[in-house]
Amino acid sequence: MSIRILYFGRLREEMGIPGEMFELTQQARDVRGLRAQLAARGGTSAVAFAQGKAVRVSVNQDLARDDTPVREGDEIAFFPPVSGG
């Protein structure tokens, strides 16, 4: 299934792109599965999504967790912990 991914802050710089369209395999149904597929791509993606890195996620503009489901057409954003105000 096809999803839209956005990157913000330090993560956007690490990835070198503001976002991308991504084809998620059938096995991955949640954020955890998506993270694993992104890390498995290697290169900058493997570094940005390495285990233990503080990467927050939102699904369709709501803060999400690893067990949040991911569906066709979703907008998923990855970003570091926020630092506004």
Add this chain to the structure above:
Amino acid sequence: MSVRVQLEDFDVGAEIAALRRADPRVGAVASFIGLVRDVNDGDAISGMTLEHYPGMTEKSLAGIVAEAKQRWDILDALVVHRVGELKPLDQIVLVVVTGAHRGAAFAACEFIMDYLKTRAPFWKKEQTAQGARWVDARVSDDQAAERWDGQLSKSP
């Protein structure tokens, strides 16, 4: 209730007047203004860039304001947050809360700032003499936001 994310500076007096709308029920106005400092973690800061997630940031702020209204008896609330290039002395964020009494207005104002700091998608990158660096989230901000976790009822 309104929230705005903007490049432009804001006029605190005009924002407060607009929120009060000459409503005689308003007996208290609490406000907070966040400013750019010229030092952070021991290093001189010459400026900063604030980035946000258009759409989600506004939605997040609106949700925080709605939660404040649920928790306290307040009349209205406003959040204005700037993005883009900012310099020391610049205003970054404004929170204004109106209510009948000061207790709810103070508490709601502080709650909105604490939640904004830990939940609203903004990221700061500051310029130092050694180059630009991303500002990391602070544990003390998480602790400040967690103070409100047990307080679910409408108290003053």
